[in-house]
Amino acid sequence: xxxxxxxxxxxxxxxxxxxxxxxxxxxxxxxxxxxxxxxxxxxxxxxxxxxxxxxxxxxxxxxxxxxxxxxxxxxxxxxxxxxxxxxxxxxxxxxxxxxxxxxxxxxxxxxxxx
Amino acid sequence: xxxxxxxxxxxxxxxxxxxxxxxxxxxxxxxxxxxxxxxxxxxxxxxxxxxxxxxxxxxxxxxxxxxxxxxxxxxxxxxxxxxxxxxxxxxxxxxxxxxxxxxxxxxxxxxxxx
Numbered sequence: 001x002x003x004x005x006x007x008x009x010x011x012x013x014x015x016x017x018x019x020x021x022x023x024x025x026x027x028x029x030x031x032x033x034x035x036x037x038x039x040x041x042x043x044x045x046x047x048x049x050x051x052x053x054x055x056x057x058x059x060x061x062x063x064x065x066x067x068x069x070x071x072x073x074x075x076x077x078x079x080x081x082x083x084x085x086x087x088x089x090x091x092x093x094x095x096x097x098x099x100x101x102x103x104x105x106x107x108x109x110x111x112x113x114x
Numbered sequence: 115x116x117x118x119x120x121x122x123x124x125x126x127x128x129x130x131x132x133x134x135x136x137x138x139x140x141x142x143x144x145x146x147x148x149x150x151x152x153x154x155x156x157x158x159x160x161x162x163x164x165x166x167x168x169x170x171x172x173x174x175x176x177x178x179x180x181x182x183x184x185x186x187x188x189x190x191x192x193x194x195x196x197x198x199x200x201x202x203x204x205x206x207x208x209x210x211x212x213x214x215x216x217x218x219x220x221x222x223x224x225x226x227x228x
Binding site: 032041042043045051088101102104107 | 118154155156157158159162170204206213214216217218219220221222
């Protein structure tokens with residue numbers, strides 16, 4: 001079984017401040033981990049993914065995430081928030097060797113304050 | 115040149131009716147999915163098809179029936195609609211069925227059952 005937990009359903013940051021969105025995973029086998037972003041009234045879009053190569057993964061729009069096996073975490077960060085980053089962010093997990101049956105977290109809504 | 119498209123975008127209907135949602139992808143992908151996103155933004159997979167063959171069939175009422183006439187299309191038919199079916203339904207596709215594949219989402223169909 002696999003699952004992800006996103007801590008904080010709502011996160012507010014000031015424009016220019018560090019963005020940190022937390023994700024912890026649970027998986028009985030080595031996981032693949034994803035961060036997707038959903039802008040209002042749109043579908044999800046991939047930000048980045050970890051598939052057992054480099055543990056520090058860089059994605060689009062200046063986001064990155066680090067896979068930490070010891071902490072079972074895959075937190076998403078961005079050094080400086082922009083107004084356009086306001087959206088819902090979903091962490092997701094699947095595992096190698098299986099079909100693409102992705103388990104999504106419950107999402108974190110990011111608010112960027114001017 | 116939309117990658118994954120869904121029709122209709124909005125669907126308002128009465129309880130007991132039968133409705134269909136259509137999905138098309140022009141990415142040349144082999145695998146397509148249907149997800150349901152509830153009012154709390156929780157996203158759960160319903161079905162997945164690979165080259166027109168059903169590979170994932172989650173615990174979904176049998177009032178929901180997917181149909182894949184070809185690998186570029188995956189439609190969702192819902193019989194005897196209930197209030198609890200109100201949600202946003204997302205179609206997605208990926209190149210293959212491997213668990214590391216990126217999924218590409220459509221814009222969603224917002225279904226409201228009255």
